Amino acid sequence: MTWLIADVNTTALAVFAVVVGVTLVVTYFASKRVSTATDFWAAGRGLTGPQNGFAIAGDYMSAASFLGIAGLIFLFGFDGFLYSVGFLVAFLTVLFLLAERMRNSGKYTIADVLAFRLNERPARGAAALGTLSVVAFYLIAQMVGAGVLIEGLVGIDFWLSVVLTGAFMVIYIVAGGMLATSWVQIIKAFLLMTAAVVMTIWVLAKIGGNPLDLFRDARSKSAEGDAYLKPGLFLASPLDTVSLGLGLVLGTAGLPHILMRFFTVPNAKAARSSVMWAMVLIGAFYVMTTALGFGARAILGQGGEEAAGTTGNFALPLLADELGGDFFLAIIAGVAFATILAVVAGLVISASGAVAHDVWSNIVRHGRDSEKEEVWVAKLAAIGIGAIAIAIAMIGGEGLNVSFMVGLAFAVAASANFPALLLALTWRRFNTAGAITGVLFGTISSVALVIISPTVWPGPDSEGGALGWYDLANPGIISIPLGFIGCWLGTMLSRERVTDRSFDELYVRSETGLGAEAGTGLTLTGRSSEREREREPAAV
């Protein structure tokens, strides 16, 4: 990628400034509106379905989707597309099993759902552990990725890129809470979709307009020939492929920053329509990743491989440069920057919920703190988490294995958070001990299996794994069943008796929305229903 670092790219810097400027204006407006805890964590529950759909898309599609998948397709052909498919199908799991139930039964964090019917403090502790583990792995991966990308695309140093990313993310959250974060994500999703559509049309025009030529040209430009359009170049072990698929499809339904988005809409109907919007946007985007990835191969050919880097992350910027020169490259860099900012902001606000709402307010202070204190602690937590993420990304540096961290985040989400949440909502017998053992089993097995996987230990180039017989890079197929077994085992071994009432209450509430949290009427331009809000308590 040395071709890019020659000098600071001033056009790209200007585009970055525009992105940052627009998001800061939105944050300024948001900062004047956000006052209560519901405003801060749930944007007052005032987003519409389409708005939240865009925000989910913006929250979900990281630079790993934009640059990473296009890069994988560029390098390995068909196997890269397997990721796209898994990332999209995952939303059916979210839609059918969790979206509306989260909206109806939760408040600010996924721990609320567990604490609703289980012994509050241990249940919150377990859920906070799951949330913070996922966020930690995912966030560090994003920060390192941000540093590498911005350094490569704009020419400013890695450390400065990391610090700037962390600083803006913290500003959005501390000043504008979830309202600002949501709008940053909406703007980013709009930019990302526009960039993908423009590039796809451009690529198709360049190869002559026939989408099939995309595959034919790509195949002829690849040293692998026919194998380029077949599975197996990147994912050589069949069992590993299945394990990856399982982790992707269930992992999304355990990502705290995605689930938290369902607290920002007024009701279950808006929650499910937001998933549909997100599925349309994300699906359309992932279909376009094939045009971008195969297009990069067809247009750049074998020669681009070295410049694209070992993970292929720079294939798309190279393609942009080839298509539209410096200016278009700068635009794509700006979109990539917006992409990263939106994702890290979503991650950190969900972590701030786990720290302030779950650990501080309910575990440490037993719920006796004021709402003001809770929001204050959340802001301090956001600053603290941002600082820690910046520090780790800088210490770990560019050498940190980013894909391993993302894989770990999905594995913990699928193996710890998803089983506990699903069973809390659907299994009458489930109890506190089950939630704790489930989260522990899921988290520990994911981390342990990733550590002994051949890509991590003994090292990326090793032939076999540390144990010889164990050679899975993706732990899902083992760790997800272990998470469920942990939930079951803990439940069965504990003598704790759950009253029917707490399950019935959660069950009826999650399915009907009776008693679900109401919003505060917050929007970016003001409180839409000031009068309605005042009337609310009197209506009881």
Place this chain on the structure above:
Amino acid sequence: MTHTHGTGAGRTAGPVAGGAEGSERHPEIDWVAAERSPEFRELIRRKKAFVIPATVFFLAWYFGFIILAGYAPDFMGETFITDGLTVGYALALTQFVMVWALGWLYLRKADRVFDPLAHDAAREAVHAERTATRRFDRDTGSTTATARGQDAAPADREVTNP
């Protein structure tokens, strides 16, 4: 009726006044009875009748695809209809169509069937509560704080501290 629970958990939620947060708007609802009501049972039955087969179908279709990708790469690499398009890519595209189609079907079903049933079940629960509260002391309202005591506190703050 099962309004026999103590305040448990030792949370001092304060007087449950309801509030903008909304979670305490129906503190006296008999949730056990609501769960057993015919309206709620019907909702769950109809929901399961859609969600379970749909979930089984999408998981089967997706894992069928993934297993083929893992274990039958040559089959996936075969030409489908025309040169350049492979069986694997065509199958991958069916996944996108499946996601959109199932999503659209679910939304339609939810609007037409699940929402009205959920509305009925909720209305029935509130109605039952109104008749029941005449027979029970208002204090039973604090029992809901057992399950989610923390919710009561912010709701309370909201009211006393606007």
